[in-house]
């Protein structure tokens with residue numbers, strides 16, 4: 036037996052993943068309904084899965100592929116980026132999901148000791164990626180109290196402060212957001228981008244939920260030599276376990292491709308070949324397939340919104356995109372994890388504590404992982420639980 040001091044401080048001082056804590060909480064509980072994990076209930080397109088079945092015996096499926104991704108997939112993604120995202124000057128690296136894409140970028144763009152900026156409530160895995168790569172100066176900016184959109188005035192101040200501290204090296208935004216589902220409109224993201232450019236800071240935008248837009252809002256991407264975009268196949272194509280995502284990075288930046296390759300070669304070498312093939316076949320099915328499924332989530336969102344009504348209208352924010360709503364618990368319940376534990380044990384429904392995203396006293400509710408029929412049951416339980424919480428308290 037060694038001791039704790041033998042472990043890397045970088046890792047020891049990184050938060051424990053909230054999903055690991057939640058899985059522990061759920062262990063042994065029967066008949067639980069989950070509005071917790073950020074997943075979708077559908078599987079990849081049937082046609083694509085059928086095609087993948089045919090290539091398992093192909094020897095190439097079992098070999099390593101190019102570090103940056105299968106040429107056919109990168110070609111198809113180049114076309115997709117041009118047609119759907121208006122990104123015409125970006126190069127592509129395929130990764131083992133968007134989370135690995137983010138770690139690649141932190142390792143490539145930041146040094147230990149650099150400052151970085153994210154906005155509350157933030158995506159917990161991005162926070163942990165900073166922590167475990169030695170970025171200890173993580174500056175968390177505020178969101179607007181009504182809309183939760185990032186506060187660009189605050190960012191302007193942070194990026195122009197001339198003190199002993201270096202200007203932040205990287206700013207990151209998830210659009211639409213996790214854990215809030217808040218959408219950052221184009222003029223605001225453009226302003227954030229302009230501020231980053233002026234300060235020589237990178238802007239990393241995570242577009243994992245690009246297709247998950249509601250109420251007529253349209254997703255968009257920005258492109259420039261200080262912007263890197265991240266994408267994922269996990270939610271859109273129901274491919275969570277296949278682990279495929281990609282980075283669209285500025286081709287014109289000298290040396291960026293080489294540095295990214297060093298990191299890639301030392302972590303996955305390449306994303307799984309069969310996963311990349313499934314991604315390619317799924318792309319061939321076209322984006323309409325995704326949009327049809329996303330359209331159906333609107334009903335789930337409304338069920339969950341209704342379930343949150345005991346907290347009051349002002350308490351619930353977000354949900355313009357992605358698969359999340361973000362809700363404030365009454366002031367006396369600042370220990371959100373205790374409320375989550377109580378909801379699990381007494382009401383058989385699980386959500387994510389907001390403190391995992393820097394939002395103590397809040398909860399994140401995912402409406403993507405259940406079919407409408409199951410979502411109805413989960414939402415009823417949540418509503419009953421919240422009503423009891425407000426009217427009586429956390430009775431056992």
Ligand SMILES: Cc1ncc(COP(=O)(O)O)c(C=O)c1O
Pocket residue numbers: 073131132133134135158209212213241243266267268269275278279280
């Ligand atoms: C904003 C965001 N980025 C990345 C990921 C992880 O995606 P992937 O499965 O592609 O690693 C998630 C998953 O919840 C997410 O919400």
